[in-house]
Structure formats: structure tokens, C-alpha cells
Amino acid sequence: MLSELGFIRTIGEDEDVQVEPETDSEDEEEEGPIVLGRKQKALQKNRSADFNPDFVFTEKEGMYDGSWAMADVLSQLKKKRAATTLDEKIEKVRKKRKTEDKEAKSGKSEKEKEAKEGSEPEEEEDLERKDVEASEDEESETDYSSADENILTKADTLKIKERKKKKKKGQEAGGFFEDASQYDENLSFQDMNLSRPLLKAITAMGFKQPTPIQKACIPVGLLGKDICACAATGTGKTAAFALPVLERLIYKPRQAPVTRVLVLVPTRELGIQVHSVTKQLAQFCSITTCLAVGGLDVKSQEAALRAAPDILIATPGRLIDHLHNCPSFHLSSIEVLILDEADRMLDEYFEEQMKEIIRMCSHHRQTMLFSATMTDEVKDLASVSLKNPVRIFVNSNTDVAPFLRQEFIRIRPNREGDREAIVAALLMRTFTDHVMLFTQTKKQAHRMHILLGLMGLQVGELHGNLSQTQRLEALRRFKDEQIDILVATDVAARGLDIEGVKTVINFTMPNTIKHYVHRVGRTARAGRAGRSVSLVGEEERKMLKEIVKAAKAPVKARILPQDVILKFRDKIEKMEKDVYAVLQLEAEEKEMQKSEAQINTAQRLLEKGKEAPNPEPERSWFQTKEERKKEKIAKALQEFDLALRGKKKRKKFMKEAKKKGEMTAEERSQFEILKAQMFAERLAKRNRRAKRARAMPEEEPVRAPAKKQKQVKKSVFDEELTNTSKKALKQYRAGPSFEERKKLGLPHQRRGGNFKSKSRYKRRK
Numbered sequence: 001m002l003s004e005l006g007f008i009r010t011i012g013e014d015e016d017v018q019v020e021p022e023t024d025s026e027d028e029e030e031e032g033p034i035v036l037g038r039k040q041k042a043l044q045k046n047r048s049a050d051f052n053p054d055f056v057f058t059e060k061e062g063m064y065d066g067s068w069a070m071a072d073v074l075s076q077l078k079k080k081r082a083a084t085t086l087d088e089k090i091e092k093v094r095k096k097r098k099t100e101d102k103e104a105k106s107g108k109s110e111k112e113k114e115a116k117e118g119s120e121p122e123e124e125e126d127l128e129r130k131d132v133e134a135s136e137d138e139e140s141e142t143d144y145s146s147a148d149e150n151i152l153t154k155a156d157t158l159k160i161k162e163r164k165k166k167k168k169k170g171q172e173a174g175g176f177f178e179d180a181s182q183y184d185e186n187l188s189f190q191d192m193n194l195s196r197p198l199l200k201a202i203t204a205m206g207f208k209q210p211t212p213i214q215k216a217c218i219p220v221g222l223l224g225k226d227i228c229a230c231a232a233t234g235t236g237k238t239a240a241f242a243l244p245v246l247e248r249l250i251y252k253p254r255q256a257p258v259t260r261v262l263v264l265v266p267t268r269e270l271g272i273q274v275h276s277v278t279k280q281l282a283q284f285c286s287i288t289t290c291l292a293v294g295g296l297d298v299k300s301q302e303a304a305l306r307a308a309p310d311i312l313i314a315t316p317g318r319l320i321d322h323l324h325n326c327p328s329f330h331l332s333s334i335e336v337l338i339l340d341e342a343d344r345m346l347d348e349y350f351e352e353q354m355k356e357i358i359r360m361c362s363h364h365r366q367t368m369l370f371s372a373t374m375t376d377e378v379k380d381l382a383s384v385s386l387k388n389p390v391r392i393f394v395n396s397n398t399d400v401a402p403f404l405r406q407e408f409i410r411i412r413p414n415r416e417g418d419r420e421a422i423v424a425a426l427l428m429r430t431f432t433d434h435v436m437l438f439t440q441t442k443k444q445a446h447r448m449h450i451l452l453g454l455m456g457l458q459v460g461e462l463h464g465n466l467s468q469t470q471r472l473e474a475l476r477r478f479k480d481e482q483i484d485i486l487v488a489t490d491v492a493a494r495g496l497d498i499e500g501v502k503t504v505i506n507f508t509m510p511n512t513i514k515h516y517v518h519r520v521g522r523t524a525r526a527g528r529a530g531r532s533v534s535l536v537g538e539e540e541r542k543m544l545k546e547i548v549k550a551a552k553a554p555v556k557a558r559i560l561p562q563d564v565i566l567k568f569r570d571k572i573e574k575m576e577k578d579v580y581a582v583l584q585l586e587a588e589e590k591e592m593q594k595s596e597a598q599i600n601t602a603q604r605l606l607e608k609g610k611e612a613p614n615p616e617p618e619r620s621w622f623q624t625k626e627e628r629k630k631e632k633i634a635k636a637l638q639e640f641d642l643a644l645r646g647k648k649k650r651k652k653f654m655k656e657a658k659k660k661g662e663m664t665a666e667e668r669s670q671f672e673i674l675k676a677q678m679f680a681e682r683l684a685k686r687n688r689r690a691k692r693a694r695a696m697p698e699e700e701p702v703r704a705p706a707k708k709q710k711q712v713k714k715s716v717f718d719e720e721l722t723n724t725s726k727k728a729l730k731q732y733r734a735g736p737s738f739e740e741r742k743k744l745g746l747p748h749q750r751r752g753g754n755f756k757s758k759s760r761y762k763r764r765k
């Protein structure tokens, strides 16, 4: 778009990332276009100077093209569409603005004409022509896609940030693990004893050499050992767990039709992707796979599960739903359990669901945990009860992708309101395509979509407030290069492998350094180069320091010229009324749809008389609705939202009482930062609490006198007791369940004696 307008980019070619060949894979060639339905045309296009020239893609010919299993997935989506898309609404408002500006201009020229009455007819004609030209000029001024050439071409300044010497921290494996982080660098796929169909698939996918994590993990995985693995983002962890599993299934065919492998992932989109990669790896063998993630049709998933696929890829919630509602489906035959993004799967958010799933899994299983930010603290992994696990840490869990160039833009204390302007300037002037922009909240993501759309950019959004159809559609359009910018929340931060993402922009710093590693890991994947640009305010500098400390390559500070920022700030201010108009259109459409739905229901009821529609049997879950609600409230930082709804806090954020629901640019940024901070605080508190609880010997609460127990209660739950924390306290005091104690190998003993049987234990409880 910039070239059309005759504008030049601000960063010179010489500033591009210097890509050095990876030491352990010098003659390694890059993978083929395996993932997510990329057009080969796009692939050629992406072989630009931005990417590591040492990598060569191998094209797949006539093979299963793995089009991201999109056809499968789309057929499972509910066919519900908004009457008009957000982009159509944005376009409508833009057109209206243009017409209004034109009219205003012609009104002005009418007056000018009147003032010049009496002039020669030829001159009048001339004037008319000029008028048209002038109004066209005016139009391009109010068209937000155009900006002063000056502000678009003025270069940013880049400075290298000083790096403080990192203290060498020896990676202690801790007594629990055997460490297998060292691997044979010369190992090839052929050396790994993989079956022919797998080697054929690997070639078809364009993989020439295994990546370091694959070299380290595949041999250990083939031995059937439990694994706890960590490797940087985009280094091929999916194949590292999928290949040994497929080999096992090929080598040891099943005796009965049962599901033998379960892969758990935290998000639906990641589930779809892992399913697609597994299918591609299994394209030349008869291993069957199934996808069971939320947002897709339950009935077709149930039918697929009844056929007992070999490998099941699922999100925890939907899996539990099937376990409770699909009578023939169970996990007792699971031989391998894999947690992709394992640290996420084992965190507070999925805690209850994971407990339920692991409770149902066979005890005699192999368990493999993978993440770029994997914890190696045995105590954090206790819930999956690993058996003599092997620790494979190819990277440290704060390492970013090897060819990532990290940049930061400092936001001065009183300039928080500049964030939107800075992001707009970056996207209009410098990073114009293949960009992922991360925001902390869904609301801000939506707002950025509208703002940038009004500026004429091709934008999409991806977050939890959208329907599954909208989420997948946004992803598809981004992959197919129909849109240049994808604005997303952390739902898109983990695991997604979108080919060709050049830049990741962080509107604010994420919750924790882990979140940062995953977000910026959406670029610089599979040996390619990429760039991240993060906006850092005064309150976020602590995380910046951590990142700089952990960085292996120098990080850069980008400085945008102040007049550029001011110009964009001014533009955005002028656009506020249009943002409001788009939001209004959305609200009206929603109301209309709601009324229509009500009318339709009423009509259906009238047609059927008083006959009630065929009631679907209610689906059950492992928690009651009430419990689930409470858990959600406790875990989704709802207290933050509620606190903001409270009068006092709200006042802090809303300067004018009249502007109901509207925040200034400063307030919006503060809101984003505060949310991240509250998450981090909450996490720290939880970790402290867990540490304290662990510091107490297992039997202590049992034998301690009543007085001491009270002290324990106070120190463990030192915050105000809400209903949820009361429940947590109760649970804590009750100690682990009978099954958990049994699994952990603890004596089945609790307050008041030994319990030899479950019923006695229960009675006592």
C-alpha cells in the first residue's frame, strides 16, 4: 500500500537481522510447506531477503497437502454468520466519512463561488475543474490511509541496549531426572530406526535433518520413557513427540479397537494444528487420528470417538465432556499421554480439569511434557506423576527463538496515551504486512482492529469473544495473506505455526516473561528470521530488564520521532467518532439479531403448538454448573473486572463521569498494564502459597494441635477470604484425595488413623 502511495519504508535493508547459520545444523535445509494450508505461491514470495538464505524448502508434490485439516474442521462449524462483517461496517463508516468530507468541501466551495460571482464563464468552468481536484485532495487527507509523506518516511532511531553480564546458572537436573539434554549432533532421521512410512512422510514434508529437540527426544521417546522437554519456540517440538508415538503404534499394532494416544493442548486452534501435523506424519500408514476441541460439532466428534481412533488430540474441557457423555469412550487404554504446552496445561487454569483427566488415564502409560517454557521443578510436575522422567532441555526456558531480533520502544511515564499512535505509526510506516499485534484484553484487540481498519489497513482479530467460525476465519485470512495484520490476545500466543510472520508487536508487555517468550515465538520459526517490537512503559521496565538479561543477542531500542507520534495521535483523536459509529453499528446489528432470534423461536413454538421441541438430553460434566462458574470466576481474573466495575476504582480510570464507558488513550493503556500486573501478582501469590504449603511436612497438619492449625490457616490464606478461597481452604485442610495419595505413593493416612479402604476413608471424611 505504501508503495502505491509513493512512500518509502523507514528501516533500511542494512538493518535487517543478520542470520547466522545454526551451529548444529549447518547444512540443514528448511522444512517444506507443511502447515496450515499455505499457498505455494505465497511460499515463493516469502523467500525474501528477510529469511535465512541457507534454508531451502522442498515442495511436496501430489502428497497429502495437509491443508490444515481445514475442510474437516470447517464442516464441524456451526453455520452462523453475522449479517455484516466488522470490516464491512468499517468500510461503511469510512465511505460515509468520505462523503461527508466531500459535501463539507463542496459546501465551502459553493460559498467561495458565490463570493466570486460575476467572473468570466470560462473562468467558472476552470474553477469547477479545480474544485473537483481540490475535493479529491481533501478526500485523501481525511482518508486515514494517507498521511504526511514526512511522517511516513522519517526514520526511527535504533540503539543497542546494553546487556548486563548474565550470571551463569548451572542447570541442575535435581535428583528426580535423568538428564538427556546432550544429543548426538550427527543423528539423522534414518539413524533413528523409524519405519518407512514415517521416513516417507518426513521427506514429503520437506524435513531434511532433525532439529536439536528432535535429535534429543525421538530416541528417548522410542524407549518408552517419560519425558520432560524444553526447546525454543518454532524448533519442531510437535514432530519430536509425534514421531516416536507413531513409530510405537506402527511397531506394536493394536489388539483391539481402542484409543492409545492422547495429546492435550490448551487452545482449539493449536489442537487443529497439531492434528494436521500428526495427520501429515501419518499419511503413509494406517494410524487414525481424531480431533476433539471446543467450538466444533460435538456429535461428529462423538461419532469419530466411537470408531476408536489411535490418536486423539483434544482440549481438556471438550475431552471431559466426551468422557462424561459418550458412554463407550474412556481413557483406560491410553498408552501415551502428551501435554503440549505442558506448563500451561499444568497451571492453575486447567488444574481441576487435568486432575480429572489424569485420574481417568491408565496408570501404565508413558507421559511426555513439552514446552518452550517448561518448568523442571519436580514438584510442579507432581500432578502428572511422571515415572523416572528424562529431562531434555535443549534450551533454557527463557530462551527466545534463535533468529529473533528483539526491539523495545520506551513509553515515558506521562506518555502512556501514545501507545495506540505508536502502534499505528509502526504499522503504517514500517511493518506493513505479516504482523501479529498482541493486546492484553479482547476489548483493546477489537478497538485496534477498528482503528487500523479505519486507517485503511487490512486487519483481522482473534480472541475469545469471537465465535469459533470467526476465530478460524481470521486465522485463515491471515495465513492466506488476505489480511496483513492479525490483532490477537494471548489465545494466539502459544504454539501457532503461521508461516511467514515477520513481526510481532506487543501493545503492552504480557503478564510474565513466559507469555513474552511465546508471543514473540510466533515469528522467527524454523530457522527463519523475525522481529519483535514491544512497547514498554515505566511500570513494565522490570520485565524488560529480565528479557535483556536473558537475551543471547543484543536487543535494540527503537525511538520514533516525536512529531510522527503526535501526528498519529491527532489522527486517532479525529477518528474517535468513526470508531464510535462502527461500535454503534455493531450494537444495532446485535440487537436486531437478538430480536430476530426471539421471533423465530416464538414462531417455531406457535407452529408446533404447545408441543415442546425434542429436548436434547442434558450433557453432564465433572463439576456442577455452580462449581464450574465459581472456578471460572476465581481463575479468569474476574475480580479485576469486578473491581473496575466498583465505583472507587472505576473513578480512577474514568476521568469524566459523563463519558460512561469511554476511556482516554492513557486510561486504556493503564487498563491493559494493570491487567497484566494483576495476573503476575496473582501468580506470584499462588507460587508463594504453594511453596509455603510444600514447606510443611505432609503429616504436620494432621498432628498439629488445633492452635497451630489456625496459624497455618492464617499464613497460607493471608488474603481476604472469599467464598472460593474458603472452599480452597477446606480442600487444603482435607488434604489429597484417597486416589491422589495412593498415586503419589503416600500412606493412606489422615487425621485420626490409617484407612485401608476407600469406603472407610470416605466415611471418616
Ligand SMILES: Nc1ncnc2c1ncn2[C@@H]1O[C@H](COP(=O)(O)OP(=O)(O)OP(=O)(O)O)[C@@H](O)[C@H]1O
Residues within 6 Å of the ligand: 029, 030, 031, 032, 034, 035, 206, 207, 208, 209, 210, 211, 214, 231, 232, 233, 234, 235, 236, 237, 238, 239, 371, 372, 494, 495, 496, 497, 521, 525, 526
Ligand atoms: N526437522 C525439521 N526440519 C525442518 N523444519 C521442521 C522440522 N521439524 C519441524 N519443522 C518445522 O518447524 C516449524 C515449527 O514447528 P513446531 O510448530 O513443531 O514448533 P514448536 O517447537 O512446537 O513451537 P512452539 O513452541 O511455538 O509450539 C513447523 O513449520 C515445522 O514444519
